[in-house]
Amino acid sequence: MAERELTYRGAINEALRLEMRRDESVFIMGEDIAGAPGRDDPEMVDAWGGVLKVTEGLINEFGPERVRDTPITESAFIGAGVGAAATGMRPVVELMFIGFMGVTLDQIINQAAKMRYMFGGKAKIPLVIRTTIGAGFRAAAQHSDATYSTFVHFPGLKVVAPATPYDAKGLLISAIRDDDPVIFCENKVLYDTTGPVPEEDYTVPLGPAGHPRDGADVTIVAISRMVSISLEAADRLAADGIEADVVDLRCLSPWDEDAIIGSIEKTGRLVVVDEDNPRCSMASDVAALAASRALGYLDAPVQMITAPHTPVPFSPPLEDYYVPKADAIVEAVRAIT
Amino acid sequence: MDLDRDKLLWIYRRMRQIREFENRLHEDFAAGLIPGFVHLYAGEEAIAVGVCAHLDDDDFITSTHRGHGHCIAKGVEINGMMAEIRGKASGCCKGKGGSMHIADVDRGMLGANGIVGGGPPLACGAGLSGRIRGSRQATACFFGDGGSNQGTTAESLNLAAVWKLPVVFICENNRYAETTSTDYSIGGPDIAGRGTAFGMPGIVVDGQDVFAVYEAAGEAFRRARDGEGPTLLECQTYRYFGHFEGDEIKYRTRDEEAHYRERDCLENFRSVVLDGELLEAEELDAIDREAETAIVDAVAFAESSPLPDPAECLNDVYVAY
Ligand SMILES: Cc1ncc(C[n+]2csc(CCOP(=O)(O)OP(=O)(O)O)c2C)c(N)n1
Ligand SMILES: [Mg+2]
Numbered sequence: 001m002a003e004r005e006l007t008y009r010g011a012i013n014e015a016l017r018l019e020m021r022r023d024e025s026v027f028i029m030g031e032d033i034a035g036a037p038g039r040d041d042p043e044m045v046d047a048w049g050g051v052l053k054v055t056e057g058l059i060n061e062f063g064p065e066r067v068r069d070t071p072i073t074e075s076a077f078i079g080a081g082v083g084a085a086a087t088g089m090r091p092v093v094e095l096m097f098i099g100f101m102g103v104t105l106d107q108i109i110n111q112a113a114k115m116r117y118m119f120g121g122k123a124k125i126p127l128v129i130r131t132t133i134g135a136g137f138r139a140a141a142q143h144s145d146a147t148y149s150t151f152v153h154f155p156g157l158k159v160v161a162p163a164t165p166y167d168a169k170g171l172l173i174s175a176i177r178d179d180d181p182v183i184f185c186e187n188k189v190l191y192d193t194t195g196p197v198p199e200e201d202y203t204v205p206l207g208p209a210g211h212p213r214d215g216a217d218v219t220i221v222a223i224s225r226m227v228s229i230s231l232e233a234a235d236r237l238a239a240d241g242i243e244a245d246v247v248d249l250r251c252l253s254p255w256d257e258d259a260i261i262g263s264i265e266k267t268g269r270l271v272v273v274d275e276d277n278p279r280c281s282m283a284s285d286v287a288a289l290a291a292s293r294a295l296g297y298l299d300a301p302v303q304m305i306t307a308p309h310t311p312v313p314f315s316p317p318l319e320d321y322y323v324p325k326a327d328a329i330v331e332a333v334r335a336i337t
Numbered sequence: 338m339d340l341d342r343d344k345l346l347w348i349y350r351r352m353r354q355i356r357e358f359e360n361r362l363h364e365d366f367a368a369g370l371i372p373g374f375v376h377l378y379a380g381e382e383a384i385a386v387g388v389c390a391h392l393d394d395d396d397f398i399t400s401t402h403r404g405h406g407h408c409i410a411k412g413v414e415i416n417g418m419m420a421e422i423r424g425k426a427s428g429c430c431k432g433k434g435g436s437m438h439i440a441d442v443d444r445g446m447l448g449a450n451g452i453v454g455g456g457p458p459l460a461c462g463a464g465l466s467g468r469i470r471g472s473r474q475a476t477a478c479f480f481g482d483g484g485s486n487q488g489t490t491a492e493s494l495n496l497a498a499v500w501k502l503p504v505v506f507i508c509e510n511n512r513y514a515e516t517t518s519t520d521y522s523i524g525g526p527d528i529a530g531r532g533t534a535f536g537m538p539g540i541v542v543d544g545q546d547v548f549a550v551y552e553a554a555g556e557a558f559r560r561a562r563d564g565e566g567p568t569l570l571e572c573q574t575y576r577y578f579g580h581f582e583g584d585e586i587k588y589r590t591r592d593e594e595a596h597y598r599e600r601d602c603l604e605n606f607r608s609v610v611l612d613g614e615l616l617e618a619e620e621l622d623a624i625d626r627e628a629e630t631a632i633v634d635a636v637a638f639a640e641s642s643p644l645p646d647p648a649e650c651l652n653d654v655y656v657a658y
Contacts, residue, residue: 031515036588038521047516047588071486071522072453072514100452103487138373138424140435142451310654314435315424316372321647 003196009054011165011197012130012186015172016055016092018201020062023090026176029068029077030094030130034059037069051096052132052188074100078129079107082181085127086115090176095131098185099142101150112181113156124179128172133161134187134225134275135312135323144312144319146224146275149282151183152253158206159252161185163227165195167250170204178206187225209256215243218333219263221286222273223249226324230273233329242337252282260286261294268299271332273324278306300336305329340551345616346624348390348547352382352603353628355406358415359578361632362405362422366582372424375436378406380577383602384509385410387550388477388570391558397445397463397476399456401509402437403576404449407479413441419635420642427642431649453514454487456480457506461493464502464561475503475561477554483514485528491535494569498535501566505557506532508571509544515580516588532569544572545600548609575600 006014019026033055035047049056059067070077074095081093095101101108108129115123135144151159158180162168168186175182212227213234222230227248234244245263249255264270270290274283283304290302305324313319340348359379365371378385381403389398389410400407408418413429421428422436429441440448447463450456460478467474484490485508497504508528512519525531532539538557543549550572557568575597579586586594610616 032517035516037517039518039588041590044588051515069517069521071517072483073486073488075488103452103454103489138435140373140437140451141433142437143374308651310650313433313650314373314430314438315428315432315645317644317647318424318432318650321650 004199005194006165006197007192007194008165008168008186009052009191011169012054012172013056013058014197015169015176016058017061019173019176020058020066022201025088026090026092027066027068028055028058028092028094029070029081030055031070031072031096033094034064034067034069037064050094052191054186054191055094074104075107078104079111081127081129082107082112082125085125085181086123090126092128092130092176095129097143098131098133098147099145101131101147108151108157108181109154113154116180117156125181126179127181128175128184129181130184130186132188133185134189135307135319136189138314138316138319140314141311146307147277148183148185148252149276149280149285152282152285153280156181157253158182159185160206160250161187161224161252162250163190163210163224163248165193165197167204167210169197170202171206171250173201174203174206177203182206185224189225207251207254207256209259210248210250211246211259212248213244213246215245215267217243217267218269218271218337219245219247219260219267220271220273220329221247221249221260223252223282224275226273226275229324229326230329233326233333236326236330237333242333244333249282249286257289257293260289264290264294265297268297269336270298271303271305271329273305273329275307275324277309278304279309281306303332303336305332340548342616344390345610346620348386348551349606349621350624350628351386351389351410352547352606353624354415354631355382355385355409356603357628357632358405358409358418361636363578363582365636371422371582373435373437375422375582376403376580377576377578377582378403380597381509381511381544381574382406383547383550384507384544384572384574385479387547388505388507388554390551391554392445392475392477395445396474397447397460399447399460399463399476399478400449401456401479401481401484402449402451402453403481404439405436408439408441408446408449411446412444413446415631415635416638417441420639423639424644425639425642426645426649427638431653432645433653453481453484454489457490457493460504460506461496461502464497464504465500467503473562475505475558478504478506480506480508481514482508482510482512482519482523482528483517485531486522491531494532494535494537494567497567498537501564503561503564504567505554505561506567506569508569509574510571511574511576513576513580513589518588527571529569529571537567537569539569539571542570542572544574545602545605547602547606
């Protein structure tokens with residue numbers, strides 16, 4: 001039987017649905033995640049299902065107590081997620097765009113991230129913060145960031161960024177079942193992409209990298225949407241006889257150092273592809289890992305293909321320039337092979 | 338009311354210009370000509386214009402994601418705005434900001450804002466800067482009913498109150514934040530009372546009546562400039578289009594929309610000035626045509642302007658690096 005195909009959006013929706021069915025303590029909240037809150041008119045229920053329709057239909061099954069629309073007050077409702085997690089629930093809260101992190105950052109980095117440690121290991125915070133990342137929507141500077149590295153910086157937070165529908169579902173289920181706070185980064189450009197997704201629940205563990213392509217000539221470490229762009233570059237390189245080993249860094253914290261180092265050991269060359277800004281980033285973190293633990297294997301300088309050190313611009317040609325492209329990856333690989 | 342002929346004409350011209358601008362964007366968005374998220378101000382014109390009628394070029398405003406009306410009311414040039422929204426190099430932000438970040442700092446317009454609640458702290462700072470310089474500059478801070486729930490808004494109301502800053506807070510209560518009605522999101526009987534709670538006048542105003550807005554804002558700016566501190570005006574209004582273009586608007590009824598459209602601010606203005614024989618219908622008709630022509634010209638300007646050079650992406654991050 002052919003495997004079922006599902007969109008990245010549908011995979012996330014399904015993970016939420018299955019976990020809410022399985023565990024009464026799981027509930028979700030965010031702005032307009034259902035829509036028209038408080039209205040009795042059945043025509044209005046689920047008026048939006050989330051600004052990008054990821055949570056569509058959930059209110060019909062679980063009701064407004066567990067699919068909870070919030071006022072626009074991220075600091076309070078994300079903080080409420082932390083408090084609910086500390087007191088026996090498993091909330092999944094939505095930060096509509098990662099650029100809004102500033103509004104609520106204290107609750108994430110000082111409260112959620114540090115409580116367990118500060119309290120001598122006596123608290124657990126099984127919270128998931130779902131958020132969207134990524135340029136490509138012409139949504140301009142405050143709605144297009146991919147600044148997951150900010151969260152990676154903080155001990156106590158786990159951070160994941162799935163690249164495929166399969167991983168989106170499996171990682172989200174793991175994140176919900178995990179007892180630590182997890183920042184779950186959904187690339188909005190990927191929502192309509194499809195891939196095989198089993199119907200039952202399954203987990204993809206928080207930590208190990210994915211390995212979508214095997215090759216012996218160059219290691220490409222890529223994150224989120226950059227994985228498919230790297231695979232496209234890898235196909236073009238293969239036509240020239242260069243075989244890329246593509247590592248999907250779907251878990252940013254904790255991360256899979258061994259997968260990165262093992263691949264470099266095999267290929268001797270490293271290109272990192274990251275849609276985030278380049279300074280203090282995952283790209284620079286991977287490069288530092290290579291320098292500190294794999295220098296002996298490297299035959300060429302590490303190449304970093306990232307967004308520039310600028311905010312995301314609005315105008316289409318500017319935004320297209322901003323986002324890393326397969327051309328740049330191909331060129332970087334050619335420069336070192 | 339201290340509204341002379343020129344001011345009445347100015348008010349109508351600005352309101353009409355906003356309406357034309359937004360109606361045209363509504364069409365152009367549907368035709369696929371406009372990238373990104375676009376939030377239209379149609380229906381709420383009386384607020385921006387009734388408020389900005391009290392402002393000079395060197396006064397300041399802070400705005401929201403629904404910022405085109407605030408820009409036009411403050412005197413930002415519509416050619417540059419239209420080009421910006423189309424992502425052109427000739428846009429007022431060189432195509433870098435788009436609709437959601439449209440700005441003209443030289444005209445005291447400190448930017449539309451993609452962050453709900455992003456504006457009120459900036460407004461406190463603009464008020465403070467005028468105060469420290471000893472000028473009579475004042476700042477208008479626009480935010481929505483949804484924005485009234487952000488911590489930054491509450492913090493700013495208090496800061497402005499304790500420092501008696503020359504800021505007028507204008508809550509545009511259009512009854513919805515995206516799909517969420519104020520019945521669900523606002524604790525307490527109204528938003529104006531939040532001003533009173535922080536020790537400033539909090540006044541509910543009919544936001545469809547530009548005369549009411551003008552009058553309430555007049556007293557608020559007098560207080561602000563005389564060092565008596567901030568005021569919160571809760572202007573009750575309604576947005577005609579969806580939250581953003583492309584919204585199917587399933588969270589309110591067509592009947593409700595029709596009800597609010599009956600209280601249109603432009604129609605209301607017309608009947609007041611014509612019934613009171615303050616202006617002639619021909620003058621108003623001429624302004625309507627002028628506004629239409631200006632929009633046609635703005636679109637032509639935007640369409641004939643080049644897109645930015647891609648590498649322009651790299652400029653303007655710092656003054657110097
Ligand atoms: C910090 C933040 N949270 C959420 C959003 C998404 N968002 C954009 S506009 C909006 C609704 C704003 O409602 P309101 O303040 O009433 O303004 P209106 O759209 O009605 O003019 C929301 C939730 C945002 N842009 N910024
Ligand atoms: Mg509103």
